[in-house]
Amino acid sequence: ETEIKWWQQAVVYQVYPRSFQDTNEDGIGDLPGIIAHLDYLKALGIDVIWLNPVYQSPNDDNGYDISDYQRIASDFGTMADFDKLLAAAHQRGLKLIMDLVVNHTSDEHAWFKQSRASRDNPYRNFYFWRAGQGDKAPNNWDSAFGGSAWQYDAQTQDYYLHTFSTKQPDLNWENPKLRQSIYDMMNWWLEKGIDGFRMDVINQISKRPGLPDGPLKPHSQFGDSQVTNGPRVHEFLREMHQQVLSRADIMTVGETHGVTPADGLKYAGRDRHELDMIFEFQHLRLDNSQHGFGKWSTRKTPLVALKQVINEWQTGLHGEAWNSLFWNNHDTPRAVSRFGNDSPQYRDRSAKMLATCLHLLQGTPYIYQGEEIGMTNAHFKQLADYRDIETLNAYDELVTSQHQLTATDMMARIEANSRDNSRTPMQWDATTHAGFSAVQPWLRVNDNYKTINVAAALADHQSVWYYYQKLIALRHQQPLVTLGDFKLLAPADEAVFMYERHWQDQTWLIICNFTATTIKRQLESLKTAQSRLIIGNYPTDTGDKLRPYEARVYAL
Numbered sequence: 001e002t003e004i005k006w007w008q009q010a011v012v013y014q015v016y017p018r019s020f021q022d023t024n025e026d027g028i029g030d031l032p033g034i035i036a037h038l039d040y041l042k043a044l045g046i047d048v049i050w051l052n053p054v055y056q057s058p059n060d061d062n063g064y065d066i067s068d069y070q071r072i073a074s075d076f077g078t079m080a081d082f083d084k085l086l087a088a089a090h091q092r093g094l095k096l097i098m099d100l101v102v103n104h105t106s107d108e109h110a111w112f113k114q115s116r117a118s119r120d121n122p123y124r125n126f127y128f129w130r131a132g133q134g135d136k137a138p139n140n141w142d143s144a145f146g147g148s149a150w151q152y153d154a155q156t157q158d159y160y161l162h163t164f165s166t167k168q169p170d171l172n173w174e175n176p177k178l179r180q181s182i183y184d185m186m187n188w189w190l191e192k193g194i195d196g197f198r199m200d201v202i203n204q205i206s207k208r209p210g211l212p213d214g215p216l217k218p219h220s221q222f223g224d225s226q227v228t229n230g231p232r233v234h235e236f237l238r239e240m241h242q243q244v245l246s247r248a249d250i251m252t253v254g255e256t257h258g259v260t261p262a263d264g265l266k267y268a269g270r271d272r273h274e275l276d277m278i279f280e281f282q283h284l285r286l287d288n289s290q291h292g293f294g295k296w297s298t299r300k301t302p303l304v305a306l307k308q309v310i311n312e313w314q315t316g317l318h319g320e321a322w323n324s325l326f327w328n329n330h331d332t333p334r335a336v337s338r339f340g341n342d343s344p345q346y347r348d349r350s351a352k353m354l355a356t357c358l359h360l361l362q363g364t365p366y367i368y369q370g371e372e373i374g375m376t377n378a379h380f381k382q383l384a385d386y387r388d389i390e391t392l393n394a395y396d397e398l399v400t401s402q403h404q405l406t407a408t409d410m411m412a413r414i415e416a417n418s419r420d421n422s423r424t425p426m427q428w429d430a431t432t433h434a435g436f437s438a439v440q441p442w443l444r445v446n447d448n449y450k451t452i453n454v455a456a457a458l459a460d461h462q463s464v465w466y467y468y469q470k471l472i473a474l475r476h477q478q479p480l481v482t483l484g485d486f487k488l489l490a491p492a493d494e495a496v497f498m499y500e501r502h503w504q505d506q507t508w509l510i511i512c513n514f515t516a517t518t519i520k521r522q523l524e525s526l527k528t529a530q531s532r533l534i535i536g537n538y539p540t541d542t543g544d545k546l547r548p549y550e551a552r553v554y555a556l
């Protein structure tokens with residue numbers, strides 16, 4: 001019997017600091033704002049806070065362009081504020097993991113300023129510099145944020161690689177000096193007492209030798225790009241494990257686009273000495289455009305395909321590695337809008353159904369701020385309401401310069417998929433700006449904040465919030481949820497997601513109706529006289545009839 005690691009029974013809450021709570025009237029969330037709500041997070045029952053980047057940054061990509069890894073961005077406060085936050089979290093028995101962005105830095109990082117200064121600068125090879133092919137880029141790679149992944153720099157008449165914005169030059173992990181500098185920085189943060197790392201696009205850090213052209217895909221969905229799962233990625237992660245990760249009782253989760261369960265066994269295998277778990281994205285690409293527009297699509301996720309992907313990851317990693325479980329994050333639309341139904345009639349019910357479906361799976365669940373009160377997509381209709389570089393660049397590319405889509409068509413795709421959907425300010429109460437700030441926030445508050453907010457949720461014992469609190473408590477109390485295996489039932493059913501969990505002599509049956517219709521299924525035959533309802537999102541149990549977005553969990 002292998003011992004259970006603390007992060008296998010933990011529930012993680014993702015805080016996007018820019019949009020969590022403003023306390024100094026600049027319209028931007030800050031570290032004192034997070035300290036102010038630690039009791040709220042403790043009451044919810046979560047164990048770990050994942051903080052999106054709070055390091056010094058020019059904010060070209062909202063902090064994922066870091067100019068100093070060991071300084072707190074002035075937008076968010078000071079290092080003293082950070083130390084206070086960490087201590088306050090630990091006082092409450094909460095752990096805190098940081099966002100590690102080491103595939104690239106900001107172009108305003110001291111290393112890059114040196115690197116671009118001259119071809120023989122000692123920092124030159126901290127990044128990728130290549131001559132063009134005539135006046136063309138060194139290869140055909142594209143940036144996740146549109147256009148070429150190469151930027152010409154007149155100072156030394158070379159191109160540098162940036163798989164994200166032009167202000168996010170990729171670090172050259174082939175260079176042992178760079179790797180050592182990263183490990184030193186990581187150990188510096190570990191010595192401050194943080195409890196682990198979420199690692200940004202970590203399966204991109206090994207590039208293919210010679211940086212060869214890859215297969216061109218029109219506006220490829222990220223993760224198909226030529227830079228994932230390179231030849232030395234596991235070697236680098238094992239070295240990082242040896243130099244840093246093995247030195248403390250921490251938790252690590254790698255963000256890895258473009259991976260399969262077989263890759264998951266390599267990145268997060270129990271005896272691989274690499275990562276504890278990864279974020280896979282196969283379940284978040286099933287509604288992609290089928291005409292080459294990648295994520296910019298208004299299609300819905302086919303349930304049968306979703307069940308198949310979840311089945312492959314649950315069974316593929318059981319007993320060998322460990323899954324993360326999430327419906328959304330700061331890069332995606334909000335779960336209830338994408339996978340449920342955010343209409344006033346079904347929002348509450350479908351949010352609870354989605355939570356049931358995810359939190360009874362095997363793995364570590366991640367709750368994205370606001371998900372616990374059923375916050376929805378912003379449904380902003382004007383491009384001027386959006387701030388996200390990925391969204392704005394995609395509009396420029398697909399509408400303005402390439403005329404591949406009309407403005408109306410693209411705005412519908414942006415409304416469904418922009419990362420800003422999950423970045424609107426946390427809705428604390430029904431006062432102006434939802435209690436997030438006393439001034440106009442950096443990104444407009446969702447218009448539905450008057451009815452969807454924390455104060456209203458805490459006042460209503462039937463709210464989504466108390467339902468999440470129950471699910472989290474269940475995970476802490478029931479070893480079956482942590483250790484049980486997974487068996488998908490009725491794989492071809494296009495309306496119901498039904499699965500079983502088995503552990504010792506226990507069997508639990510999880511039933512989720514993903515549709516707005518009342519449907520009948522042979523459920524009574526699956527139950528026994530001893531079966532009891534563990535949790536459900538309707539007050540009564542109606543046998544073979546499943547009402548719209550009904551979720552039920554039985555101990556058989």
Ligand code: TEU
Binds near residue numbers: 061
């Ligand atoms: O995301 C990687 C990434 O590919 C996403 O931005 C992707 O474009 C999105 O999921 C839509 O498909 C990480 C961070 O989470 C993201 O916020 C950063 O913008 C990006 O890396 C660069 O650091």
Ligand code: CA
Binds near residue numbers: 021022024028030
């Ligand atoms: Ca502020």
